[in-house]
Amino acid sequence: MVRIFVGFFTTKAIQEHVEKIKEQADDFIKGKWVEPQNYHMTFHFIGEVPEEKVMDIIKGVQEVSQRHKEIKIKYKSLGVFPDLDRARVLWIGVSEGENGLKALAKDVYHTNRKLGIKTDSKPFHPHLTICRMKEYDKKKLKALLKKYENTNFGEDVVDRISIIRSSLTSVGPIYSVLEEFYLNA
Numbered sequence: 001m002v003r004i005f006v007g008f009f010t011t012k013a014i015q016e017h018v019e020k021i022k023e024q025a026d027d028f029i030k031g032k033w034v035e036p037q038n039y040h041m042t043f044h045f046i047g048e049v050p051e052e053k054v055m056d057i058i059k060g061v062q063e064v065s066q067r068h069k070e071i072k073i074k075y076k077s078l079g080v081f082p083d084l085d086r087a088r089v090l091w092i093g094v095s096e097g098e099n100g101l102k103a104l105a106k107d108v109y110h111t112n113r114k115l116g117i118k119t120d121s122k123p124f125h126p127h128l129t130i131c132r133m134k135e136y137d138k139k140k141l142k143a144l145l146k147k148y149e150n151t152n153f154g155e156d157v158v159d160r161i162s163i164i165r166s167s168l169t170s171v172g173p174i175y176s177v178l179e180e181f182y183l184n185a
Contacts, residue, residue, distance in 0.1 A: 001048040003166045004178065006061055006108050010039040010128060013154035014075055014092060018130050021078070025144055028137035029090070034130050038175055041128055043105040043161060046117055053115070058163055058179045060111040065161055065181035068104050073097030075153035078145050079127065087136060091127040092153050101126040101158065104183075108161070159183055 015036045022033055046057065076095035080087035094101065105124035112119070162180035166173050 002051055002054055003048050003168070004054065004057070005042050005045040005047075005164055005166060006057075006112075006161060007040045007042045007044075007164055008158050008161055009175075009177075010041065011156055012036060012039075013156055014039065014128065014130075017151075017153045018092075021130070021144070021148070025090075025131075025141075028140040029131060029133055030135040031090075031131050031133035032172060034128075034132075035172065038173065039128055039130075040164070040175070041101070041126060041158070043101075043124070044108045044112060044119070046112065046119055049117065053117070054163070054178065056115050057112060057117065060115055061108065061161060061163055061179070062181050064104070064107045064111050065183055067107060068100075068183045070157055070159040070183045070185055071097045071100035071104070072155065072157050073101065073126075074155050075128065077151065078148040080133075080141070080145065084138060084142060084145075087133055087138075087141060089129050090131040090133055091129050094126040095152075097158070098126050104158075104161070159185070 049057070073094050074096035075092050077093045079091050079093055081089040081091065102124055160180050160182045163178045165176045165178050
């Protein structure tokens with residue numbers, strides 16, 4: 001079995017911003033901050049699949065890539081999943097290009113469904129996870145979210161989609177790109 005997802009690795013555009021947020025939150029957020037080389041957007045988390053299914057997924061994602069143009073995006077604001085009372089994920093959102101990302105994610109999801117890949121169908125919310133939180137001070141976290149609610153964190157061009165293997169280790173996930181396909185320019 002292979003643990004995979006379909007996604008996009010970001011450029012380093014947000015790295016300085018994340019470092020600043022990390023410094024400011026150091027005394028009230030305890031958790032695992034995402035390593036800069038692992039910043040990514042997940043279009044479809046597939047999970048464990050048999051090795052023989054991977055080639056079908058690769059072919060399906062290649063077809064999806066041919067149907068979509070690259071998407072210019074702007075990163076904006078901080079948020080948490082699932083909500084402030086039970087926050088587990090701290091993320092940076094997207095303010096521009098959201099519709100294109102949603103259409104791309106929907107196409108990836110439906111293409112994989114046709115291949116018999118059954119996964120949860122949570123609505124896609126374009127974001128970059130920057131921290132997986134274990135403990136936090138709710139009042140200080142709320143203030144941090146408020147402080148950054150209208151902050152622009154940079155721009156990116158989603159010009160490719162990748163099938164990414166996720167190997168879980170004691171020091172965190174190790175991601176490796178199995179295949180990637182460029183979108184139409």
